[in-house]
Amino acid sequence: MGGVSCSDHCFGALFNSRAISHQSVRRRRSRRAKMPDTQRDTPDVSAEAPANLGDKLRHLRRKSGLTLKQLGALTGCSESMLSKAERGHVVPSLDLLSRIAMQLDTSIAGLFVDAPERSCFVYKEGERPKMELGAATKDGHTLLERLIPYAQGRQLNANLHVVAPGGGSAGALSHDGEEVGFVIDGYIEITVDNETHLVGPGGSFFFHSELPHRYRNIGTTTARIVWVNSPPY
Structure with a gap:
């Protein structure tokens, strides 16, 4: 009585061994969980830029050597919002996408899929590359359809803006260049350098892009x- 059997001793040793093993695993997991974002988010700059907008944003951010927190500080956007944009859970507004593109040394045009070089492009209805953007209202999204394929060295950028009621730039934009627009359908309110104009079907506009400008669909139709x-740009 009072002695410890071999089976009891072996069971105790096995139990202690498993406990130590589990503690080691927990410590390794804890160290990984505390690893800085710069180490967890290792850039893969050798990979080709993906076609998906969220994946392309992540690729360019990593190529720039920025963490989500650093990019958020530069663009005035929360880290969680940027993370959701990269995962495709939210769609950035035109204003936010402009700020992100500027910090990633690219343009909104450059976030579209790169097109093969050709002397002539013809898009049939439904074939144009598209990019959906968030907007100022919950349902007011803006869809950009590229009329000119993106390529390095291109001198023009042309899109068909399809803007739902309440949609628009969701903020003022300012960049180098000039721009011109022609309204096919609907009514938009465009503000350039604090001057606001209402432009309807058949109307057009032109302005220098460095002037702060914004627009929104104030009508009830697209x-x-x-x-x-x-x-x-």
Whole structure:
């Protein structure tokens, strides 16, 4: 009585061994969880830039050597919002996408899929590359359809803006160049350097892009605008 059997001793040793093993695993997991974002988010700059907008944003951010926190500080956007944008859970507004593109040393045009070089492009209805953007209201999204394929060295950028009621730039934009637009359908309110104009079907506009400008669809139907920038923006 009072002695410890071999089976009891072996079971105790096995239990202690498993406990130590589990503690080691927990410590390794804890160290990984505390690893700085710069180490967890290792850039893969050798990979080709992906076509998906969120994946392309992540690729360019990593190529720039920025963490989500650093990019958020530069663009005035929360880290969680940027993370959701990269995962495709939210769609950035035109204003936010402009700020992100500027910090990643690219343009909104450059976030589209790169096109093969050709002397002539013809898009049939439904074939144009598209990019959906968030907007000022919950349902007011803006869809950009590229009229000119993106390529390095291109002198023009042209899109068909398809703007739902309440949609628009969701903020003022300012960049180099000039732009011109022609309204096909709907009514938009465009503000350039604090001057506001209402432009309807058949109307057009032109302004220098460095002037602060914004626009929104103030009507009850979808607006469609052919919008041209030079140089590409």
